[in-house]
Amino acid sequence: MLEQISEHIWIKPHEEETDRPALGYVYGGKTSLMVDSGNSPEHISYFYGMVRSMGMPDPSFVVLTHWHWDHIFGLSGSPAKSIAHVLTNERLQIMQRWDWSDSSLSSRVAAGIETPFSAEMIRKEMPARHSFKVKPADISFEVQCIVRIDDIECQLVHVGGPHSDDAIVVFVPQEKVLFLGDCENVDQYNNSCMRLADLSALILKLDQFDADIVVPSHRAPLSKSDFMKELIALEKIGTAVGKTSDKALVPALLKKELKRQPTEEELTDAEPFVIANQLSGKSLIDHHFLFK
Numbered sequence: 001m002l003e004q005i006s007e008h009i010w011i012k013p014h015e016e017e018t019d020r021p022a023l024g025y026v027y028g029g030k031t032s033l034m035v036d037s038g039n040s041p042e043h044i045s046y047f048y049g050m051v052r053s054m055g056m057p058d059p060s061f062v063v064l065t066h067w068h069w070d071h072i073f074g075l076s077g078s079p080a081k082s083i084a085h086v087l088t089n090e091r092l093q094i095m096q097r098w099d100w101s102d103s104s105l106s107s108r109v110a111a112g113i114e115t116p117f118s119a120e121m122i123r124k125e126m127p128a129r130h131s132f133k134v135k136p137a138d139i140s141f142e143v144q145c146i147v148r149i150d151d152i153e154c155q156l157v158h159v160g161g162p163h164s165d166d167a168i169v170v171f172v173p174q175e176k177v178l179f180l181g182d183c184e185n186v187d188q189y190n191n192s193c194m195r196l197a198d199l200s201a202l203i204l205k206l207d208q209f210d211a212d213i214v215v216p217s218h219r220a221p222l223s224k225s226d227f228m229k230e231l232i233a234l235e236k237i238g239t240a241v242g243k244t245s246d247k248a249l250v251p252a253l254l255k256k257e258l259k260r261q262p263t264e265e266e267l268t269d270a271e272p273f274v275i276a277n278q279l280s281g282k283s284l285i286d287h288h289f290l291f292k
Contacts, residue, residue, distance in 0.1 A: 002050050005213060005221055006175040008152055012047050014218045018125035019070050019118075021217035023047050024179050026172055027056055028150030034059035035170050035179045036217065037082070038074030040125045041132075045077055061147055063156055064137060065181025066167045067091040069118055071217070073126070076135040083145060084137035085158050087166035092136040100129040115188055159183055161202035162194050171209050178211035178224065184231060185218075186272045193279055194272030196238035203231050234269055241273040243280075250274060 002010035002025060012023040020043055024035030032051075038044040048058060064072050064084040072092060075082055084092065098104065105122065108114040126132065139145075145156040155171040161183040170179040183202060186192040211224045240257030241250060250270045254262035262270075 002054065005215070006172075006177050009172060009175050009177050011215060011221065012050065013220070016218075019121040019218075020125070021070050021182075022215060024170065024215060025051060025056075025059070026149050026152060026154055026175075028148075028152045030057065031060040031149050032057050033147060033149050033154055034062045034078075034080065035215075036065055036071045036074075036181070037062050037078055039070035039121070040073050041077030043125070044074030047074075048078075060149070063147075063154075063168075063170055064088055064092075065170070065179065065183070065217070066164045067095075068164065068182065069122060071181065072134065073122075073132075075137070076133060081139060082135075082137040083139045083141070083147070083156060085166045085168050086140045086142050088168075089137045089140040091166070092134055095134040096136055098134065100126075100132050112189075117188070157205075159202060159205045160198070161205075162187055162198040169206070169209070171211065173210065176210060176212040177215065178206070178209050178213070179215045180206075180217065182217050184216070190279060191275050192272055193276035194234075194238065195276045196235070196241075196273060199231070199235055199238060203228070203235060206231070237266055237269050238273045241270050241277070243277055245274060245277040245280070247271070247274050 002012055004010050008027050010025040014020060014022040018039065020039050021036055023038055026033040038047060051058065059080045062075060062078050062080045062082045064082065067088045105114065105119050109116055109119050141156065143158055147154045147156065152172060152174050156168050157171060158168050161167050163182045163185040167181055167183040169181065169183060186194045207228060213221050214224050214227045215221045236257065237254065240253045242253065244253065250267060251262060254266055254270060
């Protein structure tokens with residue numbers, strides 16, 4: 001069954017085995033909206049089945065938070081109107097032409113277009129992909145899009161962030177729930193780096209939403225206040241790392257900033273910032289152009 005997190009919002013929790021993200025469902029009474037389409041036609045079909053078993057309507061709209069496979073592969077199994085950021089949709093239109101056989105997938109991993117982890121999960125989630133095609137969104141927007149689900153307003157807002165430049169969030173003011181997608185995570189297509197400037201800009205944007213609950217895609221929902229504390233603590237680590245590209249210097253830098261010995265978790269959290277510094281001056285992979 002779906003898990004209810006507010007009066008009008010349910011989620012299908014994430015599943016680690018094949019990297020299935022959490023899926024959101026905003027129920028207005030006669031109509032509904034789905035947040036992300038899942039990582040396969042089977043994933044979204046299972047979601048639809050649960051919605052129907054609870055006596056609620058199929059989604060009228062499906063919103064994609066960003067272009068990564070685990071959030072968009074299910075779209076081919078949905079008849080609902082789909083909405084995405086313009087950058088997301090440009091990439092989906094390119095991906096629509098791709099072959100998803102094992103050999104093609106391996107070639108894209110070798111070229112740096114796909115990650116080994118994603119390729120492994122795609123193979124596990126969808127063993128048979130001979131006829132699979134990515135489906136672009138029906139509607140795209142640049143800055144913000146508002147969708148009304150009966151009397152409930154859903155705000156789709158482009159925030160970007162360290163994970164992907166096309167990332168959007170979905171805010172439901174009436175419920176005080178904010179769907180994050182993966183916007184706060186590392187950039188897995190650039191050696192899992194984290195750019196401090198991107199994180200700091202994202203923190204300012206997310207702080208503007210009057211939410212009580214935030215829903216990340218690959219972990220359990222949590223309070224916005226706890227989530228923002230986590231991001232601010234992460235920003236402090238990034239600030240301590242500064243511009244160093246030498247991992248050996250990190251423990252001393254963190255000790256100076258934190259005024260105590262850093263934990264193993266804090267040392268791990270510092271690594272993506274170091275990687276970003278190591279990549280500084282080099283051309284980071286820009287999938288908007290690489291896809292072409």
